[in-house]
Amino acid sequence: MKTNxxxxxxxxxxxxxxxxxxxxILIPSVVALFYGFTDYSPGREVSFIGLxxxxxxxxxxxxxxxxLNNVYYLVGxxxxxxxxxxxxxxxxxxxxxxxxxWFCLLLAPYAVSPVVAVQIWxxxxxxxxxxxxxxxxxxxxxxxxWFSTKLTSMIPVCLVSVWKEFPFLMITIYAALTTVPTEVExxxxxxxxxxxxxxxxxxxxxxxPAVLVGLVFRIIFLIRSFEIVWVFxxxxxxxxxxxLAINMYKESFLYYNFGRGSALGWILLGITFAASxxxxxxxxxxxxx
Amino acid sequence: xxxxxxxxxxxxxxxxxxxxxxxxxxxxxVFLVFIxxxxxxxxxxxxxxxxxxxxxxxNYKHLAEDNPRFMxxxxxxxxxxxxxxxxxxLIAFPAAFVFSRHKSRYLKFPALFLMIVxxxxxxxxxxxxxxxxRSLGMIDKHFTLIIINTAFSISLAVFMxxxxxxxIPVELEEAAMLEGCTKWKSFVKITLPLAGAGITAIAxxxxxxxxxxxxxxxxxSMRRAITAPVxxxxxxxxxxxxxxGALFASCVLHLLPMLILIIVIHxxxxxxxxxxxxx
Numbered sequence: 365m366k367t368n369x370x371x372x373x374x375x376x377x378x379x380x381x382x383x384x385x386x387x388x389i390l391i392p393s394v395v396a397l398f399y400g401f402t403d404y405s406p407g408r409e410v411s412f413i414g415l416x417x418x419x420x421x422x423x424x425x426x427x428x429x430x431x432l433n434n435v436y437y438l439v440g441x442x443x444x445x446x447x448x449x450x451x452x453x454x455x456x457x458x459x460x461x462x463x464x465x466w467f468c469l470l471l472a473p474y475a476v477s478p479v480v481a482v483q484i485w486x487x488x489x490x491x492x493x494x495x496x497x498x499x500x501x502x503x504x505x506x507x508x509x510w511f512s513t514k515l516t517s518m519i520p521v522c523l524v525s526v527w528k529e530f531p532f533l534m535i536t537i538y539a540a541l542t543t544v545p546t547e548v549e550x551x552x553x554x555x556x557x558x559x560x561x562x563x564x565x566x567x568x569x570x571x572x573p574a575v576l577v578g579l580v581f582r583i584i585f586l587i588r589s590f591e592i593v594w595v596f597x598x599x600x601x602x603x604x605x606x607x608l609a610i611n612m613y614k615e616s617f618l619y620y621n622f623g624r625g626s627a628l629g630w631i632l633l634g635i636t637f638a639a640s641x642x643x644x645x646x647x648x649x650x651x652x653x
Numbered sequence: 654x655x656x657x658x659x660x661x662x663x664x665x666x667x668x669x670x671x672x673x674x675x676x677x678x679x680x681x682x683v684f685l686v687f688i689x690x691x692x693x694x695x696x697x698x699x700x701x702x703x704x705x706x707x708x709x710x711x712n713y714k715h716l717a718e719d720n721p722r723f724m725x726x727x728x729x730x731x732x733x734x735x736x737x738x739x740x741x742x743l744i745a746f747p748a749a750f751v752f753s754r755h756k757s758r759y760l761k762f763p764a765l766f767l768m769i770v771x772x773x774x775x776x777x778x779x780x781x782x783x784x785x786x787r788s789l790g791m792i793d794k795h796f797t798l799i800i801i802n803t804a805f806s807i808s809l810a811v812f813m814x815x816x817x818x819x820x821i822p823v824e825l826e827e828a829a830m831l832e833g834c835t836k837w838k839s840f841v842k843i844t845l846p847l848a849g850a851g852i853t854a855i856a857x858x859x860x861x862x863x864x865x866x867x868x869x870x871x872x873x874s875m876r877r878a879i880t881a882p883v884x885x886x887x888x889x890x891x892x893x894x895x896x897x898g899a900l901f902a903s904c905v906l907h908l909l910p911m912l913i914l915i916i917v918i919h920x921x922x923x924x925x926x927x928x929x930x931x932x
Contacts, residue, residue, distance in 0.1 A: 377747035378763045381807050384744060385770050388782075388804035394771060395781035406784060419859045448675065455672040458665070466672060468916050469680045475915040476683065477865030479882040484682045487689075487897065493700040495685075527682070539923045558661045588774035591867045595886050609776050616780045618873070629777035640772045647768055 375578065385562075393633070399626035406620055417627035421628060425629070429603060430611040433518070435612070437593070437607055438586045440522040441529070449533030457541045474531040478591040481528045486596065489520050514604040517597070521605050525592050536578030540571035580643050584636050608632055683908070690901035697897045714903035726884040727796065730907075733870075733880060734863045735792055736799035741859050748807075749814035750840055754823065771808040779872050786873065787926045795878045798870060802863045809862075810855055817851030818844060819918070821826055854921035857914045881907050 400417055404410045431456040448524045451468055460466065475480065488495045489510060511517045544567065552562045590609035593599065599606035599614065606614075612632065616625030688704065689697060690713070696706035716723060752764060782801075783792075791797045821844050829839035845852075870880040888896070888903050904921070915922075 372758060374751050374755055374757055374760065375763070377751040378760070379929055380744040381748040381811060382763055382766065382809060384800065384804050385767070388801055389770050389773055389778055391786070392778040392781040395785075396777055399781060403739055451671070455675070457670055458668055458672075460669050460672065464919070468919050469676045471915055471919055471922070472683050472912060473679050475861055475911040476717060477867070477882050477906050477911075479865075479867050479885050480908050481682075483900060483904055484686055487900075488682060488685070493698070493702065495702055498701050521710075527679070530678075535922050540921065561716050584772060588776060590776050595867070609774070612776060612780075617783075622784070625780050626777075628840070629780060632774050634779055635699075635773055636772050644765075644768050644772070 367443060371428065396626040399623050400519075400630050401627075404425070404622045404623040404626070406622065413623070417624050418631075421624065426606075428604065428609050430606050433603075433605060434587065434607040436518055437522060437525075437589075437605075438583065440518065441525045441586055442579070444522065444526040444639075445530045445533050446579070448530040449537050452530070452534045453537035453541055455458060468535060471531050473528050474551065475641055476528060478524075478528060481524050481590055481594050482595045485520065485524045485527070489523075511597070511601050511604075514602075517601060517604045521593050521596050524596060525586075525589065528584075528592070533575075533578050537575055540574035541594050543574075543577050544570055579641060580640060583639050587635055587639065588632060669901075676930055683912070685910070686901050689897070690905045692898070694896070694898045697901075712898035713906075716899050716902045716906075720888070720899065720903075722879075723881070723884050723888060723899075726879050727906065728742055729865045729874075730864060730881040732795055733798045733802065733878070734860055736795065737802040737806060737863045738856060738860050739809050740799060740803045742856060744803070745810035745814055745855075746845075746852075748811045749818055750837070752811065753815045754826075754836070754840065767808045767811060775805055775868060779868070783872065793875045793878050797873055798878055798880070801869050801873070801917055802866055806859045806862060810859055813855045813858070814848075814852065817848050817855070821847050851921065854918040857918045861911050861914065907927040919922050 401412060401414060402410050403413050403416075431525060456463065456467060456470070476484075489497075491497060491509045501507055502552055508516065510520045548566060549562070549571070552566050557566065588609055589607070590613065593607055594610055594613065597605045599610040608628070609632065612625050612628040615621050615628060658779075671788065691708050691710070691713060693709050696703065723845070724862045747783050747930075748763075752760060786792050786797060825843050826839045829843050830836060834842065865882065866880070867882045870878075870883050874883065885900070885903050885907060
């Protein structure tokens with residue numbers, strides 16, 4: 365009886381947090397799951413249509429194009445972010461003079477809102493009087509009209525995304541590097557390891573668990589990302605930058621197919637969970653130690 | 654030996670130049686917005702673009718006088734960020750206390766739930782929430798955005814706070830409990846002030862997230878509760894064509910507070926990552 369009262373008291377401390385999450389996130393998500401099996405559209409009668417939404421989505425070429433665009437966007441951003449994150453973290457770890465200054469300057473994009481980031485880069489990338497094309501023409505190249513072909517229209521979008529988000533991986537990697545004791549490097553140097561070997565054989569295995577966690581987080585956020593692409597291109601021109609979240613938004617708030625939009629939302633949720641399953645499992649294990 | 658030292662020095666210089674190059678990539682766009690916000694629209698429209706031009710405060714004056722919509726949205730952003738921040742801290746603090754100071758198998762499920770909910774894509778809940786909020790008359794209300802933003806900040810705040818509280822030795826609290834304090838009271842009186850710096854860092858982290866939030870504000874607000882990021886996306890299309898001056902000035906007003914705050918907490922960011930809190 366006594367333990368029950370104690371448990372109850374403990375749970376009252378967690379209760380407000382759980383209540384907000386249940387009402388704002390869990391219940392709406394379950395409602396969305398239910399909508400996914402209907403042809404719900406605001407102002408019309410709802411009827412249950414089983415798996416029709418999912419079937420029509422999975423046989424729809426526009427959906428698969430959004431998937432493909434999302435993969436393109438994800439891989440492009442991830443490779444660039446990883447490169448920048450590693451480079452900056454390793455360089456920061458060399459501890460040049462004014463270290464905090466360089467760190468803060470590299471961190472700056474992280475504080476900029478996605479909307480502002482898009483506005484800045486839109487100006488820089490403007491085909492007629494932007495700075496980037498001005499620089500390209502000065503160097504003797506043809507000015508690039510970014511949104512003229514399907515292949516190049518994703519580049520500016522990725523660029524904004526990478527610029528804004530690379531500090532996250534940079535901090536993750538840098539934090540992991542600071543936990544590596546200096547003795548490790550000294551020992552490796554004494555054993556005659558070249559810096560190339562030292563990095564791949566010694567450093568990378570030590571920091572890779574932490575980096576992997578950061579990477580999974582970036583993948584999750586890139587799968588669901590919406591703001592930057594929506595504000596920049598709205599998924600256009602045509603559908604050349606239409607990624608999953610934008611497809612979902614258009615389906616629901618432009619065409620008012622809330623049922624189909626919900627089904628898409630749950631596909632998004634499923635992909636996210638598949639990507640983060642191991643992360644949740646590991647975190648939960650270490651959480652209550 | 655001399656040659657080796659020279660090579661090493663050269664290598665280090667090269668690394669430094671590389672670092673400066675990345676720093677340039679990161680900071681140049683921000684720097685450009687700053688100086689452009691002080692240029693007249695005439696200087697902004699010249700081609701080739703010029704870095705330096707005559708200094709003027711016209712853009713800010715225009716924004717303050719002719720654009721009440723942006724100023725109101727900035728006020729809304731302050732209200733919503735402040736509200737969500739206070740609510741998040743009030744809710745997250747007791748939860749972090751319990752997760753850090755009590756071990757009970759009954760807490761396993763709530764912890765798992767908090768963890769999983771963090772993975773939910775925010776955009777998914779906009780669909781079911783829209784008709785619900787609409788029927789309740791809650792669209793375009795500050796409170797709606799405050800509560801939604803709180804929900805998406807809580808889990809991060811709880812786990813970060815737990816990590817910071819874990820660092821503070823529990824013995825101090827136990828000493829206070831010997832003096833007759835209850836566990837919660839001794840926690841509030843002893844540990845809370847010690848965790849102050851960490852909690853400030855968390856508060857700033859949450860504030861940055863809410864201040865920059867766009868999707869919910871875009872979908873759930875129209876006029877009265879509209880926030881600055883949503884207005885910034887439409888500010889460029891003036892009656893007179895693209896008005897870059899007003900755009901840059903509004904961008905500066907929006908990004909400056911968070912830029913200062915992130916500089917304040919930059920040390921905690923690394924520490925937070927190293928302890929696994931932000932992850």
